[in-house]
C-alpha cells in the first residue's frame with residue numbers, strides 16, 4: 064500500500080472509494096480516504112456486492128470493535144474476504160473463536176510464542192537474518208523487500224522443523240490466501256487461487272502432522288498436537304486451521320514493516336536512506352509497526368444493536384476496523400504522517416487490541432529488531448531504484464519488491 068501524506072486542504076477524499084478493492088491499495092491513496100473518513104464520517108456504511116459493512120477509522124473505535132468481544136464477535140468472519148459466507152473456522156481456529164473458549168486456546172497456543180519463549184531462538188533467528196541480508200554486503204542493487212519477505216517463513220519453518228526447500232512455496236501460498244489477485248501469487252482466478260492456497264496449505268500440514276504422529280519431535284507442530292483445550296486434544300481439523308492461521312499471521316506481515324521503514328528513511332533524506340545516528344531499537348521498531356501497519360483491517364460482527372456516532376449498527380451486521388487508519392489518528396499521534404523513531408508514547412494498534420491482540424507480537428518484534436540490527440550493520444546508506452510493486456490486497460499493506468542501490472559498510476563501525 065502506498066504511504067502518502069494526504070494534502071492538508073483535502074477533506075472529502077472518500078467519495079466513491081471502494082475499501083474492498085485490492086487494486087485500490089496498489090494504486091490509490093488509502094491514507095487520504097481514511098483521513099477524510101476519520102474527520103467527516105467516523106462510522107460509515109460501505110456497500111459490497113456480497114454484503115454491505117460498516118467502517119470505523121478512529122483509533123478509539125477500532126480498539127472498541129476489536130476488543131469488546133461481548134458486543135462484537137470474531138466467530139462470523141474476521142476480514143472483508145469472508146463477507147457473505149459462514150466462517151469455516153468458527154469455534155475451531157483461535158482467531159475465529161470468542162471468549163471464554165478463545166481464552167482456553169490462547170493459554171495453550173500462546174505459550175511457545177511468549178516473549179520469554181521466543182528469546183531462546185534469538186541466535187537462530189539472527190543467523191537466518193544474516194544469511195538473508197548477506198548479499199547486500201556486496202553493494203550494488205539488492206531487492207530488500209523480496210529478500211526480507213522470506214525471513215518470517217524461514218523462521219516459522221525453523222520453529223516447526225520444516226525443510227528449507229518448503230519455505231518459498233509455503234510463503235507464496237500464505238500470500239495467496241490474503242492477496243489472491245496479486246499477479247505474483249495468483250494461481251488461477253481469485254476464487255480458485257483462494258481455494259487452492261487453502262487446500263495446499265492444509266494438505267501440506269496434514270502430511271507433516273502424520274509424520275509427527277509417527278515420530279514426535281520437540282518442535283512447534285508436535286507441541287500443538289500435544290495441547291489440550293477444554294479437556295481434549297485438538298482434532299485434525301482444528302490443528303490444520305490453527306497451523307494455517309499461524310503461518311499466514313506470521314508470514315505476510317512482519318517484513319512489510321521493514322520495507323516501509325526503508326522507504327520512509329529514504330524519503331526523509333531526499334531519496335538517500337540513512338540510519339538515524341542515535342537509535343533506540345525498541346522505539347524504532349514500534350514506529351516501524353505504526354508507520355507500516357502491515358495488516359490494514361480486521362472485521363467483527365455485532366452481537367446486538369449498538370449505537371455509535373449517532374447511528375445504529377444492527378445485530379448481525381459486519382463492522383470493519385481499520386488499523387492502518389487508527390495508526391494515523393491525528394487526535395492520538397502528533398505529526399502522524401512523520402516517521403519519528405523517537406516517538407513516545409507510541410500507542411499504535413498494529414497488533415490489534417483486546418483478547419485477539421496478536422499472539423505473535425513478541426516474535427514479530429524480535430524479528431524486526433534483528434533485521435534492523437543486521438541491516439544497519441551491513442548497509443551504510445541506500446537509494447531506492449525504480450518504483451516498488453505494491454501487494455495487491457485489501458488486508459496486507461506492503462511491497463513485493465524494493466530494489467535498493469546499496470553502499471555496504473565495514474562491520475563493527477555502527478554507532479549506537
Ligand code: HEM
Nearest residue numbers: 157158312313316317357361413414415419421422423427
Ligand atoms: C508485524 C507483524 C504482525 C502484525 C502486524 C500482526 C497483526 C495482527 C493483528 C492486528 C491481529 C489481531 C486479529 C484480530 O483482532 O482478529 C493478529 C492476531 C494474530 N496473529 Fe499476528 N501479526 C503479526 C505477526 C504475527 C506472527 C509472527 C504470528 C505467528 C507467530 C502471528 C499470528 C497471529 C495469530 C495466530 C493471531 C490470532 C490471535 C488470537 O485470535 O488470539 N502474527 N495479528
